[in-house]
Amino acid sequence: xxxxxxxxxxxxxxxxxxxxxxxxxxxxxxxxxxxxxxxxxxxxxxxxxxxxxxxxxxxxxxxxxxxxxxxxxxxxxxxxxxxxxxxxxxxxxxxxxxxxxxxxxxxxxxxxxxxxxxxxxxxxxxxxxxxxxxxxxxxxxx
Amino acid sequence: xxxxxxxxxxxxxxxxxxxxxxxxxxxxxxxxxxxxxxxxxxxxxxxxxxxxxxxxxxxxxxxxxxxxxxxxxxxxxxxxxxxxxxxxxxxxxxxxxxxxxxxxxxxxxxxxxxxxxxxxxxxxxxxxxxxxxxxxxxxxxxxxxxxxxxxxxxxxxxxxxxxxxxxxxxxxxxxxxxxxxxxxxxxxxxxxxxxxxxxxxxxxxxxxxxxxxxxxxxxxxxxxxxxxxxxxxxxxxxxxxxxxxxxxxxxxxxxxxxxxxxxxxxxxxxxxxxxxxxxxxxxxxxxxxxxxxxxxxxxxxxxxxxxxxxxxxxxxxxxxxxxxxxxxxxxxxxxxxxxxxxxxxxxxxxxxxxxxxxxxxxxxxxxxxxxxxxxxxxxxxxxxxxxxxxxxxxxxxxxxxxx
Numbered sequence: 001x002x003x004x005x006x007x008x009x010x011x012x013x014x015x016x017x018x019x020x021x022x023x024x025x026x027x028x029x030x031x032x033x034x035x036x037x038x039x040x041x042x043x044x045x046x047x048x049x050x051x052x053x054x055x056x057x058x059x060x061x062x063x064x065x066x067x068x069x070x071x072x073x074x075x076x077x078x079x080x081x082x083x084x085x086x087x088x089x090x091x092x093x094x095x096x097x098x099x100x101x102x103x104x105x106x107x108x109x110x111x112x113x114x115x116x117x118x119x120x121x122x123x124x125x126x127x128x129x130x131x132x133x134x135x136x137x138x139x140x141x142x
Numbered sequence: 143x144x145x146x147x148x149x150x151x152x153x154x155x156x157x158x159x160x161x162x163x164x165x166x167x168x169x170x171x172x173x174x175x176x177x178x179x180x181x182x183x184x185x186x187x188x189x190x191x192x193x194x195x196x197x198x199x200x201x202x203x204x205x206x207x208x209x210x211x212x213x214x215x216x217x218x219x220x221x222x223x224x225x226x227x228x229x230x231x232x233x234x235x236x237x238x239x240x241x242x243x244x245x246x247x248x249x250x251x252x253x254x255x256x257x258x259x260x261x262x263x264x265x266x267x268x269x270x271x272x273x274x275x276x277x278x279x280x281x282x283x284x285x286x287x288x289x290x291x292x293x294x295x296x297x298x299x300x301x302x303x304x305x306x307x308x309x310x311x312x313x314x315x316x317x318x319x320x321x322x323x324x325x326x327x328x329x330x331x332x333x334x335x336x337x338x339x340x341x342x343x344x345x346x347x348x349x350x351x352x353x354x355x356x357x358x359x360x361x362x363x364x365x366x367x368x369x370x371x372x373x374x375x376x377x378x379x380x381x382x383x384x385x386x387x388x389x390x391x392x393x394x395x396x397x398x399x400x401x402x403x404x405x406x407x408x409x410x411x412x413x414x415x416x417x418x419x420x421x422x423x424x425x426x427x428x429x430x431x432x433x434x435x436x437x438x439x440x441x442x443x444x445x446x447x448x449x450x451x452x453x454x455x456x457x458x459x460x461x462x463x464x465x466x467x468x469x470x471x472x473x474x475x476x477x478x479x480x481x482x483x484x485x486x487x488x489x490x491x492x493x494x495x496x497x498x499x500x501x502x503x504x505x506x507x508x509x510x511x512x513x514x515x516x517x518x519x520x521x522x523x524x525x526x527x528x529x530x531x532x533x534x535x536x537x538x539x540x541x542x543x544x545x
Binding site for chain 2 (some may be wrong): 021023026029054055075077
């Protein structure tokens with residue numbers, strides 16, 4: 001099992017292969033296509049993270065001490081980014097998720113997608129990922 | 143001297159500093175010409191003093207410049223008096239002032255306020271708040287698929303219960319230009335008051351408040367080559383006299399005692415506190431800039447850009463939202479199977495600034511059943527070459543996102 005840090009390094013290395021923005025985005029869009037899906041019936045208000053620009057749905061489960069996330073977005077670039085976050089954080093123990101940093105997104109040149117003005121739901125999704133981890137962590141330690 | 147695009151572009155430092163950026167987000171805010179920027183700088187370098195009441199020289203000078211801007215603004219929109227011009231911080235602030243003061247004065251339980259379905263949230267929410275407080279009712283004037291107001295529905299909705307009608311002169315997400323003169327006569331026939339949100343019209347078409355006969359007209363300096371933080375509220379003298387004041391503070395009083403405070407004459411009654419002096423003074427230069435070209439030239443150039451962009455985009459098979467016969471120079475569109483956010487991100491990477499999303503007009507998006515659009519909006523300094531560049535970028539974006 002790879003840890004969060006190792007996966008982030010892997011992603012940084014993958015994106016280092018591209019020397020122009022459009023190849024990078026095409027790869028990101030491709031990655032979005034394999035994000036673990038959220039079922040239509042799960043796309044409820046509760047699971048919706050409302051960005052001003054794009055919408056993100058996030059669901060989480062807990063199995064064998066690990067948090068499993070699934071997510072979707074109506075925008076494919078957002079979905080690609082969602083996919084990257086899921087690759088990093090899904091299938092990890094909650095305690096690892098809580099303290100993890102996500103500077104990899106900066107290192108692969110997508111930092112602007114986390115800025116205030118984008119309002120694409122990603123910042124709120126990251127917060128929600130942490131909140132789920134905190135909740136599962138608390139439950140486990142009951 | 144004829145219309146010279148090179149001469150116009152040369153006046154905008156932003157354009158010359160940000161080559162090769164194509165700026166098509168003018169409906170959000172326009173760039174500022176050199177004379178506006180110089181005037182603001184000069185104010186702080188040479189004239190900075192608080193206005194009115196100062197007996198010293200620079201305060202006098204600043205006051206004169208400030209009041210000069212008021213007179214220029216009044217002339218610019220053909221107001222009858224300069225004291226019918228109230229300076230605010232923007233269109234939103236102007237409308238909020240009105241929804242507060244006007245509702246105190248005219249609204250009571252069961253009265254009706256009409257707003258159109260194509261309003262910016264800034265011309266919906268203040269009226270909702272006012273109606274909630276007063277127990278009045280909001281009624282919505284719908285628009286048709288082309289993005290034109292349903293005038294027959296307006297006729298049906300208007301009644302003696304109608305106290306206020308709030309409507310835009312031009313829609314920020316559809317581009318539609320509404321016939322304010324006709325609407326004003328209908329509203330006045332039932333004894334209502336007409337508030338016009340002119341934020342998207344003033345940059346593009348000649349505004350004549352007396353010809354249109356609207357009771358109030360609100361617009362923003364920053365969307366018409368002026369600085370941010372300056373708005374105009376035009377109101378007919380009799381309405382401004384009748385309404386109660388808005389915020390209390392300095393400048394807006396005549397005499398203050400704990401027993402009774404009396405208020406200043408117009409326009410100061412509505413201008414509590416130190417205003418955006420530099421901005422207001424700079425705004426006059428933006429009006430000068432527009433006058434130096436002339437609205438007929440501006441309209442002609444912008445319509446040329448609009449027609450060309452529309453024709454080229456249509457060839458690529460995009461869907462337009464807002465196809466009224468009379469429109470300001472903006473296009474709201476989507477390509478099939480693409481999301482507005484993705485499209486905006488790709489265009490940004492290709493150095494094109496457009497706006498994406500619901501443009502603070504969620505009822506408009508709801509009407510079409512879409513979450514948002516891509517909006518390209520043009521100003522007088524934009525060019526056909528920039529549209530060509532934009533079209534090439536759209537082809538690339540479409541290829542990346544939908545194929």
